[in-house]
Amino acid sequence: MDLSSINPAVLIASLMVAAVPIMLAAIGELVVEKSGVLNLGVEGMMIIGAICGFITAVETGSPFLGFIGGAVGAAVLSLIFALLTQVLQANQVATGLALTLFGLGLSSLMGQGYVGIKPPATGMVPFGPLADIPVLGRVLFRHDPMVYISIGIIAAVWATLKFTRMGLIIRAVGESHDAAHALGYKVTRIRVLAILFGGAMAGLGGAYLSLIRVPQWTDGVTAGAGWIALAIVVFASWRPWRVLIGAYLFGGISVLQLNLQVANVPIPPEYLSMSPYVITIIVLVIMSSGRGRAALNAPAALGQNFHAAR
Amino acid sequence: MTTGTELLRIDGVTKAYPGVVANDNVSFAIQTGEVHALLGENGAGKSTLVKMIYGLVKPDSGTMRLHGQPYAPSQPSAARTAGVAMVFQHFSLFEALNVAENVALGMENPPPMRELAARIKSVSEEYGLPLDPARMVGDLSAGERQRVEIVRCLLQDPKLLIMDEPTSVLTPQEVDILFKTLRQLAAEGTAILYISHKLEEIRALCDEATILRRGKVVGTCTPRDVSAKEMAELMVGAVLTPPARAASRDWGDATPALEVTGLSAPSPIPFGTSLKDISFSVDRGEVLGIAGVAGNGQDELLLALSGELRGAAGMVKHKGAPIGDTGPNARRAMGFVAAPEDRLGHAAAPDMSLVENALLSGTIRKGLTRKGFINWGATKAWAAEIVAQYDVRTPGTWVAARALSGGNLQKFLMGRELSQAPEVVIINQPTWGVDAAAAAFIRQEILNRASDGAAVVVISQDLDDLLVVSDRFAALNEGRLTPPRPTKGLTVEEIGLMMGGAHGMEVAHNG
Numbered sequence: 001m002d003l004s005s006i007n008p009a010v011l012i013a014s015l016m017v018a019a020v021p022i023m024l025a026a027i028g029e030l031v032v033e034k035s036g037v038l039n040l041g042v043e044g045m046m047i048i049g050a051i052c053g054f055i056t057a058v059e060t061g062s063p064f065l066g067f068i069g070g071a072v073g074a075a076v077l078s079l080i081f082a083l084l085t086q087v088l089q090a091n092q093v094a095t096g097l098a099l100t101l102f103g104l105g106l107s108s109l110m111g112q113g114y115v116g117i118k119p120p121a122t123g124m125v126p127f128g129p130l131a132d133i134p135v136l137g138r139v140l141f142r143h144d145p146m147v148y149i150s151i152g153i154i155a156a157v158w159a160t161l162k163f164t165r166m167g168l169i170i171r172a173v174g175e176s177h178d179a180a181h182a183l184g185y186k187v188t189r190i191r192v193l194a195i196l197f198g199g200a201m202a203g204l205g206g207a208y209l210s211l212i213r214v215p216q217w218t219d220g221v222t223a224g225a226g227w228i229a230l231a232i233v234v235f236a237s238w239r240p241w242r243v244l245i246g247a248y249l250f251g252g253i254s255v256l257q258l259n260l261q262v263a264n265v266p267i268p269p270e271y272l273s274m275s276p277y278v279i280t281i282i283v284l285v286i287m288s289s290g291r292g293r294a295a296l297n298a299p300a301a302l303g304q305n306f307h308a309a310r
Numbered sequence: 311m312t313t314g315t316e317l318l319r320i321d322g323v324t325k326a327y328p329g330v331v332a333n334d335n336v337s338f339a340i341q342t343g344e345v346h347a348l349l350g351e352n353g354a355g356k357s358t359l360v361k362m363i364y365g366l367v368k369p370d371s372g373t374m375r376l377h378g379q380p381y382a383p384s385q386p387s388a389a390r391t392a393g394v395a396m397v398f399q400h401f402s403l404f405e406a407l408n409v410a411e412n413v414a415l416g417m418e419n420p421p422p423m424r425e426l427a428a429r430i431k432s433v434s435e436e437y438g439l440p441l442d443p444a445r446m447v448g449d450l451s452a453g454e455r456q457r458v459e460i461v462r463c464l465l466q467d468p469k470l471l472i473m474d475e476p477t478s479v480l481t482p483q484e485v486d487i488l489f490k491t492l493r494q495l496a497a498e499g500t501a502i503l504y505i506s507h508k509l510e511e512i513r514a515l516c517d518e519a520t521i522l523r524r525g526k527v528v529g530t531c532t533p534r535d536v537s538a539k540e541m542a543e544l545m546v547g548a549v550l551t552p553p554a555r556a557a558s559r560d561w562g563d564a565t566p567a568l569e570v571t572g573l574s575a576p577s578p579i580p581f582g583t584s585l586k587d588i589s590f591s592v593d594r595g596e597v598l599g600i601a602g603v604a605g606n607g608q609d610e611l612l613l614a615l616s617g618e619l620r621g622a623a624g625m626v627k628h629k630g631a632p633i634g635d636t637g638p639n640a641r642r643a644m645g646f647v648a649a650p651e652d653r654l655g656h657a658a659a660p661d662m663s664l665v666e667n668a669l670l671s672g673t674i675r676k677g678l679t680r681k682g683f684i685n686w687g688a689t690k691a692w693a694a695e696i697v698a699q700y701d702v703r704t705p706g707t708w709v710a711a712r713a714l715s716g717g718n719l720q721k722f723l724m725g726r727e728l729s730q731a732p733e734v735v736i737i738n739q740p741t742w743g744v745d746a747a748a749a750a751f752i753r754q755e756i757l758n759r760a761s762d763g764a765a766v767v768v769i770s771q772d773l774d775d776l777l778v779v780s781d782r783f784a785a786l787n788e789g790r791l792t793p794p795r796p797t798k799g800l801t802v803e804e805i806g807l808m809m810g811g812a813h814g815m816e817v818a819h820n821g
Contacts, residue, residue, distance in 0.1 A: 165420070172404050172415050179402040182366065183416055184386030300406060 006259045009138040011252075016143065017213060019251030020150050021046070021205035021222075025229035026236070026243045027150075027157050028201025033233055034161065035194035036174035036301035040096025041081055043226025044103020045199050046206035049074035051107040053207025054119055054217045063122040063211055067146070070207025071200040077103060078199025082192045089305050104220065114217045122146075122212050146208050151244065153201070158240035170194060174299035177306040187306045202226065224277070231280045235287055237297045250276055316378070317342045317501045318363070318470055323372030325358055332358040334525040335372070340470065345492065345502045347512045347533060350522035351545055351745040356505050359522070360472050363503070364396045365389040376470075390418050393469035397459045397476055405448035405581065409458055412447055416462040434461045437491045448581045452604045453484045460491070471495065472503045477511060481603055482773075482806035489515050507545070507746075509538035523547055546746050555757055559595060565630035566591040567765035568615075568734050573625045573634075575614055577789075583607040585614060586789045592734075592765040597756065598794060599780025600769040601809055607789040608738055608769045609651060615736045615767065616648030617641040628734065642674045645733030649723055651742065651769075653716065657723045660712040664704065667711050668693040668726055675730040692729075700725035700755075701748070717744040721752070728755050735759055735766040741775055753779050773805060785809045 025042050032039050039045075052073025057066025081099050084090040124131075125148065127141040161167035169190060173180045177187045209225065210217055228250055236242035257272040265272075319339040325332050332355045340346045350356050361367040363374065365383030374381045376392055383389040389396075403412050410427045414420040421429070427443035434441040439457040447455060456476060463471055473492075477485045492502055492515065506512055512519060513533045521529045521544050529544050573588040585607050592598045602608055613619035615626065617638040625634035628644055638648070650656045658667045669689045673679050678689050693707040700721045704714055711719055724740060740756060741749035756779050760766050769786075770776050776783060777797060784794040785808035792808045 165414070168407075168411055168414060171407065172411075175404040175406050176402075179404060180415075182386075182398055182402040184365070184390075185415075297406070 003263055005263050009135045012139045015252040015255045018255050019247040021208045022225050022229045023150050023247035024205035025202040026232040028198035029233050032194050032198035034174045035170045035191050036299050037191050038092045038303040041099025042202050042229050044100035045074040045077050045202035046226045047107040047222045048077045048103045049203025049206030050210040050221050051111045054210040057119045061120050063120050066211050067207050071203040074203025075196050075199040078195050082195040086188050086192050092303050108219045111217045119211050119215050154240050154244050177301050235283050319375045321373045323369045325369050331525050336527055338520045340501045342501050343496050343499045345496050345516045347516035347519035348505045349519050354522040355525040395463035395466055395468035396472040403447050408444055408446055410443040413462045433464050453480050470501045474505045481809045482802050509541050561594040567594045568592045569627040575621050577610050583789045585610050588791045590794055594763045594765055595760050597760050597766040597780045599776035599783045601776055602786035606786045612650050612738045647727040647730050647732040648736040649727045651738040653719050658711040661710050664707045665690050665693045696725035720744050721748055724752050732764050735764050738769040
């Protein structure tokens with residue numbers, strides 16, 4: 001066992017990278033759930049984002065267009081969910097699960113010609129001399145743009161939900177769609193837009209996996225990241241900044257277990273690789289056992305379909 | 311009262327839904343500064359009519375004019391812009407948002423939050439409805455929630471204020487203060503369209519009344535000049551007879567049929583009220599009425615008596631035997647029946663048929679299952695019997711509970727519980743949402759069970775229910791029960807004080 005091979009600065013820097021996909025997918029899902037919709041298709045939307053982003057980047061040679069392509073692809077997929085649950089009143093849980101299965105299958109089909117190709121590389125943000133500061137420079141100033149953009153999105157979602165009228169309306173619709181309808185708000189339209197936003201964010205997260213984190217296309221490249229994102233929303237009790245904490249926590253655990261495997265810690269590697277998922281379950285159990293604030297902060301109309309009665 | 315120029319004229323408005331004409335050629339007019347009552351039974355079309363004025367529903371034909379100009383709001387925001395505001399029957403509030411946020415959601419162009427909070431404070435105090443803008447609505451009492459709705463309307467300086475059954479959740483003292491606020495508004499020139507079926511209140515408050523029956527205007531009157539009985543008969547279209555009460559008799563029991571001592575329990579409901587040291591007893595043949603404003607522990611008390619919420623064995627006794635730790639099925643076997651307030655989801659499974667719903671509650675007392683198999687024949691026959699006896703209007707017993715209107719489902723559920731030959735009856739809100747004729751029938755059935763020898767506990771927010779059926783009267787206030795007193799001789803004022811008085815409201819300041 002040789003723990004000295006683990007460099008804390010590198011560890012922190014790599015956990016920030018590892019956290020980006022789940023953070024993006026989770027903040028999208030947070031907005032969806034705040035509007036009262038439970039979309040369990042995050043995993044499917046992520047992987048469609050991964051393959052659409054990969055194809056776009058490879059064909060155009062531009063990672064930037066790749067991210068756009070990933071977001072658009074997953075948003076189109078989420079539109080199917082919106083049509084089924086908001087217009088045709090299908091059950092949200094069943095539709096979300098179907099969306100995941102559909103996304104996994106479709107991505108595999110779309111990606112057949114793209115296995116083994118390297119995507120165009122995404123550069124670091126040039127911070128100049130800042131990047132050369134010892135430790136701090138390695139942790140904060142040597143990342144690709146998406147690391148900073150994802151944090152910016154968290155801040156934007158937090159500010160929108162807390163301070164703007166649009167955020168207030170989204171929260172109101174998720175709290176009681178009947179009351180919102182009685183006041184004249186277009187419940188279905190607001191929810192469809194939230195679902196599209198959630199899809200686009202999941203797509204960005206997926207594209208980050210296939211373009212930067214891995215970076216190549218393999219079947220099932222998301223490997224359950226969508227499910228962890230769903231868990232993080234509950235872990236964060238629907239608060240944006242806690243999504244950031246949650247994503248760094250889970251990103252940290254998955255990076256740490258890789259490092260521990262390299263350092264030959266005498267624990268079988270299977271246990272180490274399952275640890276992020278075990279910890280997800282443990283955290284969820286602890287969060288839900290309190291029944292107090294966490295339960296109260298959940299949107300009251302979460303998962304309920306809205307049908308404008310007469 | 312000074313009434314000014316004509317504010318709103320409704321002319322020949324008709325609205326039909328599949329199978330029912332909600333409004334048929336309705337016409338009436340409201341003057342500025344007038345308090346106008348809209349009277350009618352459930353299903354008479356009052357709600358549909360005001361929803362059209364508020365832009366939630368579009369009329370099929372007919373016209374509306376506001377200030378003499380054609381008025382056809384396409385959505386509520388258009389109505390609000392035109393100066394029409396509405397206080398809803400079922401609160402249109404968001405529990406997890408604070409008062410200021412709730413108010414902002416009901417306004418067209420709300421000012422920034424800090425400024426809005428200050429305006430809420432000043433307007434609410436000016437009209438004697440003090441409110442703290444930063445509090446969560448989920449923590450407010452029913453009376454305070456209504457204040458939020460009213461203040462939300464007042465902030466928009468409405469020309470016409472629509473109030474859909476605003477007093478059903480208030481204590482008599484709170485009603486007095488509300489009326490003073492409304493009179494002050496009317497004196498300032500605001501027209502008020504007031505929907506209610508509480509006739510004495512309408513006589514006290516309103517200048518004019520329009521009476522609807524089955525979607526049609528059947529009459530107008532000046533409420534001050536006619537008696538409540540005359541208005542009721544116009545509404546129902548028939549002569550009403552009050553329920554008859556059998557002479558009380560001594561059943562010769564040594565121990566009461568239901569005895570509750572020191573019952574305390576935390577609420578299992580989010581934002582619920584815990585029960586605190588509740589004690590009472592009910593003998594055979596007796597009806598105990600329990601009043602209280604919504605959210606003061608009614609739901610929790612029903613859960614504790616039905617067995618859904620278990621406590622120490624000695625807290626609840628049946629004929630002297632401690633049963634506080636037994637569950638609902640064991641209590642049903644002993645002769646308990648319970649009818650909770652929430653019709654869809656608690657009293658009935660919404661997507662199951664009436665037959666299945668009858669089975670769910672009646673299987674133990676009516677012996678509808680044998681060795682795990684259901685006797686569908688007997689269950690169907692019993693469900694059909696309830697439908698016939700309680701005049702439930704439904705195409706058949708195979709329809710889902712959800713498909714029935716609230717009043718009809720209520721009749722079915724009351725019939726289901728009351729026709730199980732019960733020894734102890736616990737009912738929350740027996741006549742909620744049913745029309746006057748059906749309410750009279752349900753009250754009569756409750757009295758009949760009592761004269762058959764059942765001990766009855768009626769929990770209700772409708773004082774009329776309680777004053778008609780109960781022998782003794784108590785009130786729930788923040789989870790505590792007042793000592794029961796004989797109903798005979800109680801005044802409305804005493805009852806109001808038992809229910810907790812005015813909950814910190816104050817009379818409107820002149821200003």
